[in-house]
Amino acid sequence: MDQRAVCAGCHRLITDRFLLRVTDGLWHEECVRCAACGDALRNSCFLRDRKLYCKRDYADLFAVCCGGCAEAISPAELVMRAGAAVFHLRCFTCSVCSCRLQTGDRCVLREGQLLCAREDYHQCKSVDEEEEEEEEEGEEEEEEKKRRRNL
């Protein structure tokens, strides 16, 4: 046993009978407190920059915010990434056409706005194209009718 254990919290020797091991460091029992609210940490604690935090404060302080709705993303939540930005699954949509982007979809992050890869050439999304298609279908039907009439 190393008798000269140094507390990772206050950096003083631990001479107490009780010491706590948190991740790789040893701590005075009384030093295992949340660096933000000062609560004693009993069940779970989170280590960041050599400071301990309770779950609530850790989530508040170091939460990753969604690039879409700017709300915190809980560590357990599924996320989508675009460059350095992280998004809720539900927020990972194109900011122009609102299409839902999938993993592996090509997308662009421009000035904090997520754009689908189609954005480059669907600036004014071609409603015309779709209408044209419908018209074509209509024409075909008419042609068939005509043909039938001819028969």
Ligand SMILES: [Zn+2]
């Ligand atoms: Zn200490």
Ligand SMILES: [Zn+2]
């Ligand atoms: Zn706390």
Ligand SMILES: [Zn+2]
């Ligand atoms: Zn979001």
Ligand SMILES: [Zn+2]
């Ligand atoms: Zn789009």
